[in-house]
Amino acid sequence: MLTGSEMGVVDENAAALGVPRKQLMESSGHAVARAVRSLAAPGDRVTIVAGRGNNGGDALVAARFLDDYDLRVLLLGRPDAISTTIARENWDALERAEYPTETVGDATAFALDAPDVVVDAMLGTGIAGDLREPEATAAAAMNGMAAAVLSVDVPSGLDAETGRLADNAVAPDHVVTFHDTKPGLPALDVPVTVADIGIPDAAELFVERGDLTRLERDPASHKGDNGEVLVVGGGPYTGAPALSAQAALRGGADLVRVACPAVVAREIQSYSENLILRPFDGDHLAPPHVDRLADLASDHDTLVVGPGLGDADATLEAVAELLSRFEGTAVVDADALSVVPDIETDAELVCTPHQGELRGMGGETDADWRARADLVESFASEVGQTLLVKGPYDVVSDGERTRVSRTGNPGMTVGGTGDVLAGVTGALACVQAPLDAAAIAAYTVGTVGDRVVEDRGYGLVATDLLEEIPSVLWQRD
Template identity: 60%
Template sequence: MITTERMGAVDRNAEALSVPRKQLMESSGNAVARTVREEASEGDSVTVVAGRGNNGGDAFVAARFLNEFDLSVLLLGRPESISTDIARENWEALREGGYEVETITDSADLSLDDPNVIVDAMLGTGISGDLREPEATAARTINDAEATVVSVDVPSGVDADSGDVPESAVEADRVVTFHDLKPGLAELDCEVTVADIGIPRAAERYAGPGDLSIGAPDPDAAEIRVFVVGGGPYTGAPALSAQAALRAGAELSFVACPESIKDVLAGYAEDLIVQDYESDRLTVDEVDDLIETATDYEDVVVLGPGLGTADETLEAARTFLEEFEGPMVVDADALSVVPEVETDATLVCTPNRRELAEMGGPDLDDLEAGAEEIESFAADLGHVVMAKAEADVVSDGERTRISTAGTPGMAVGGTGDTLAGITAAFVKESDPFDAAVAASYANGRAAELIDDREGGLLASDLLDVLPRAIWGER
């Protein structure tokens, strides 16, 4: 099954794979026409009742394949209010092709003239609940008719995800839905046909721009604060994570670090807020104060960049994981302690190949080829795993996606740190798995957008193009 939200992402990913939505609409309309032919005999009357969105567009296409019937097409609303270009093009194709079309701007004018088959294409999967006019009157008229009712994708008014059916919804005899069954259709008392419309399998398996619509925050999202706990032996890693979080939608980005490197970290960017503690490295003594800060301000924590692997630092990481209960991205030096810790925190773990093996996961040269093993490891671990390599593999133990976005230049140090920061900015507003998939794609896409570099990519180069990679393609 596939949810409405995920279906929208898959459509967008298919478009990025050179299968445009116009082509998918042509396939969808053809599928609707095939079902109508199963319910009608040659010469029967068929009435299409269409809305102004892509659901109506599917029906406009279907009408062109129903020439053997006494066909009429009713548009609920004015043609200029058709909401998408491809639906409008298919409406114009009917009008210019001499088909019998009529616009209904007043529901009182709606008359169906006892057709044999009615095609319900008023509202698609994105709209549910009690119908408003003119759809409410149209639905009553459809339900009162003695015709066979074929609904496009979902009966108008029915919630395609929950299956909620308001009293005003269309009562369908047949439903033609596309690509995969929607959860809300499973319990309907009618025949449901799932039509293959030519969406590539890669549009579901591989991360693409559609995943940004699910996993990335809106530019005007509620306040997102990211708290990077890192640094000690190294300074660049936590600075890159914190800056990437800002570029990915965080309003505030803090770095907690030893006092000895405070000035160095603060010097990377004036936008960072650096909070120091007295010891030279993270120890258990600092953990309570850091957790209190993160909890009080509902921060998303990034734990690990540049921390080092001193025994006392790893013990501090264990304590942090055991006691923190919020969302957290675990990266780099903190990853090794995750398998031995029980935590109520929501974790996204971001190991590279070596770190994945050190965590007890599979030792793989090719992460994509070993995606099933990574999924099994994520299931055992109980957390989202984003394994990083030429292709990133993201899994929560049940779902797995692969991101191949990026360039060879991303092998340079620091791109994993930017990925951790992006993920932190995304995970506050989204399901952790969806956030990780979107972050992986965004990080790689940012590298692809730097088209004037044949070599010498720096992780810091990604920062300026990250907003375009995230919001410019949604």
């Protein structure tokens, strides 16, 4: 089952893999036409009620394959208000071929002339709440007649995110949906046809540009609404926590603080005036610091722990205690990874090991990415956390879902790129589910690395990645 927003991601990923939306619409229209033919006899009166989006576009395609019927096509609204290019092209194709098309300017002009089958293609998976006009009047007319009602993808008025059905929604007799079923459809107690429209399985497996459509930013948001990240790191190393913190800022977090040993705080601060430091006594993390850090972490959306901490016994003991007391989402990187298999925690962890670190945690790996994906999924299920295992193909799994990111290049074996990845993951985990945050971060940082290498060649350093992060996350082709 896929929600409407997930289906949008898959559609866009399919386009990135070479199966464009126009081709998917053509396949969807074929599926709608087949469903109509299963409900109507040749010569029957078939009325299509199409909205101005891609849901309506699917039905407009179907009209071209219904020449054996007494066809009528109603568009709710003006043709120049059709919201997508491909839907508009299909409307234009019907008009040029002189199909019986009509437009409905407002609810008072809507009328159905006793069809045998009516196709509900008014609203698709992106709409929530009660129907407005003219869709409300059209739905009432459909519900009040004896005709068989066929809904396209979901009935108009069904929220494909939650499965909630509006009080004035269309009550279909049959639904034809695409690729996978949607929330709310099983509860309708009507036949639902799930049509294969040619979306490859890879569109759900590989992380592609469609995953970036999950990201949005409320124009009315205030400081802190887009995430606050606490990076716990430093001591033996100073660059690692600075890289993670700067990457978290570039990844969209509003506020990023670095908790680090006091002896290195000034040095870490010197990397950027954008960093907020929260130093603690001593030259390395140790158990006496945990009470303060636990209180501090509780005020943040995401904790990033590990960059530059080192592997001193006292440090790892403190990491284990901090994670066992934390209840939010934590990104665990570098030496801190070694404590994960043995701790009990209510936190949701995103662990970011390379393959050597994965083996150190008790996991297995393989040179073949497909075999490695299976091994990572199995180990993620065993530890009960999300894993982002770095490699030529990054594998992300929570034990149930597994994603693979193919971006990145050999130039990114340089030190510090993993710290950047941890920071971006931390920022995204403020506003995304752990698996999605990790998948988008892997794709983003790899894409950034590819751009840097294309521009400058090998010899990149981790700081080269920072400024490019927003252009990958937020620019839309």
